[in-house]
Amino acid sequence: MPTLKELLAQREALQNQLEVARQRQAEIVLAEIVAKMGEYKISLSELMGHNVPAKAQVSAAVPKYRDAVTGATWSGRGRAPHWIADKNRADYLVSA
Template identity: 85%
Template sequence: MPTLKELLAQREALQDQLNVARQRQAEIVLAEIVAKMGEYKISLAELMGHNSQVKAVAAVAATPKYRDAESGATWSGRGRAPHWIADKNRDDFLVSA
């Protein structure tokens, strides 16, 4: 059975091989992408500009649904529950409309 030191050396050697293989594969894929861009006459500006044309959707602040009477803290009901409402009946904290 190999020792820990031998196994760690093997792992390092394999990691080096993985890095080399990943780099070679990336170079091949990049060459294919450049070839396709030339074939379809796609400029780098077109490629990079595509994402800039997509408009970002602004996040809308949610209306508070729950309120802690003691601290006045509110929570919309989205995401992780705050400590003041966790493991408690949420109906007790509902904000009246």
């Protein structure tokens, strides 16, 4: 039966082998991604989402509510921030 020290050494060796295998696999996948980018003429900026066609772009939401104390704003989209949750939203409307 192996000792604790031997088992810990085996675990460390396996972890090193796993890291090497993960790195090799990542290099293979990266090469495949680069090849597909070349094949389909996809630029790095397109891949990163910086060169999205105008139709696909989401417009920035205009603030609809403002906290007078902190100046924080909220568009009314998504989850309500703590400063307006469970309160009368009319009191926080941004004037036109």
